[in-house]
Amino acid sequence: GAGVSQSPSNKVTEKGKDVELRCDPISGHTALYWYRQSLGQGLEFLIYFQGNSAPDKSGLPSDRFSAERTGGSVSTLTIQRTQQEDSAVYLCASSLAIGYETQYFGPGTRLLVL
Amino acid sequence: AQTVTQSQPEMSVQEAETVTLSCTYDTSENNYYLFWYKQPPSRQMILVIRQEAYKQQNATENRFSVNFQKAAKSFSLKISDSQLGDTAMYFCAFIVNYGGSQGNLIFGKGTKLSVKP
Numbered sequence: 001g002a003g004v005s006q007s008p009s010n011k012v013t014e015k016g017k018d019v020e021l022r023c024d025p026i027s028g029h030t031a032l033y034w035y036r037q038s039l040g041q042g043l044e045f046l047i048y049f050q051g052n053s054a055p056d057k058s059g060l061p062s063d064r065f066s067a068e069r070t071g072g073s074v075s076t077l078t079i080q081r082t083q084q085e086d087s088a089v090y091l092c093a094s095s096l097a098i099g100y101e102t103q104y105f106g107p108g109t110r111l112l113v114l
Numbered sequence: 115a116q117t118v119t120q121s122q123p124e125m126s127v128q129e130a131e132t133v134t135l136s137c138t139y140d141t142s143e144n145n146y147y148l149f150w151y152k153q154p155p156s157r158q159m160i161l162v163i164r165q166e167a168y169k170q171q172n173a174t175e176n177r178f179s180v181n182f183q184k185a186a187k188s189f190s191l192k193i194s195d196s197q198l199g200d201t202a203m204y205f206c207a208f209i210v211n212y213g214g215s216q217g218n219l220i221f222g223k224g225t226k227l228s229v230k231p
Contacts, residue, residue, distance in 0.1 A: 033218060043205065043221040059218075091159060099217045100147045100166075100209055105159035 002026075004106035006092050012112045013082055021077040021109045025094030032075050033095075033103060034067060038088040049075060050098045082113045116141045118206050118222035126228040127196045134181075135191045135225045137206030146210045148182065149219065150191045154202040162204070165189065196229045203227075 005024045013019050025032050034046040046059045049069040060066070064083075069075040079086055089108045095101035118139045127133035139148070150162040165173045165182050172180050177194045189208075193200055203226050207219040 031217070035219075042223040043207075043219075045218040045220075048218055089157060093159075093219075095217075101217070102149070102161055102164060103219060104161070105151075108157045108159075110157075 004092055004094050004104055006090075006106040006109050008109055009107065010110045010112075012114065014114055015084060016081055018078065018080045019082055019111065021079075021090050021092075021111070023075045023077070023092030023094075023106060025073065025075070025092070026104055029094035029096055029104075030072065031095045031098045031101065031103075032069060033093045034075070034077050035091045035093065036061075036088045037091055037108070041088075043091070046077070048098070079111075082111075084113050087111055087113045116143075116208075116210060116220050118208065118220055120204075120206055120222035120225050122225045123223070124226045124228070126230055127193075129196055129198060129229055129231050131196055132192060132194045133196055133227065135193075135204050135206075135227065137189045137191070137222060139187050139189065139206070139208055139220075139222075141187075141208070141210055143210045146208050148180075148189045149207045149209075150178070150180070150189075151205045151207060152200075152202045153205065153224075154199075159205070163191070193227075198229050198231060201227060201229045 007022045032049040036044045064080045067077045091108045093103040093105045095103045146167045148165045152160045152162050163175045179192045181190045203224045205224045206222040
C-alpha cells in the first residue's frame, strides 16, 4: 500500500480482556517496529521484526504483551488481560531494512482500557 | 544510557516568522542518524528531516533546516516562514546501529509548537 496502515483506529476495552492490534507495513519493507506513546512517557520502543523474526523482545513491558509477524508483512500486537496502564497510542513503523533506514509510521491505534 | 532531551515542552511563533526547536542527545557511539518527526493532532508521525552523523553539512528540506553540532551533541530544528500547518508536536530522535542488528528510534519527549495567525 501507499503507507503504513493500522487497525483499529481506536479501541475501548474492559480491564482483563485481550486485544489485538494490527499493522500492515509499506510493501517491500522488511523491518517493522512497534512503539507505545503514553501521556507523560513519550515514545517507548516495544519490539522490532526483521522479516518474521523478532530477535529482541526485551522492550515488551510484560509477558502479557506478545507480537508476531507472518509472511514478512502484517504484524499483530496482542495484549492479554489488559490493565488500565496499557492505555496508550500504539504506533507501528516500517523501513526498508533494519539499521539507519528511515522509519515510516502508521496513524496508530488508541487503546483505552476501562 | 542513550537519551534525547528536548528542553522546550511548548513553543509558539507568529505565522511567517522563524522558530528554532532545541534537541540534545547522549550516546557513546560515533555512527548514528538523527531525525526530526512531526506529529499533528491527526496522530500521524511524519518525517521532517534527517541527518547522518558522519556528514558535516547541515541537512535542509525546504523551510526546515538543522544545526547539527556533533561535538556538543546538539541537533536543533529551524522552521522558516512558519505556517499554520506547522502546528504539531515535534520529536527529535536518533538511531544507533549496532552492526545492523537493531535500529530502533530513541525519542525525546517532544516540543508542542503552536503557530499563531
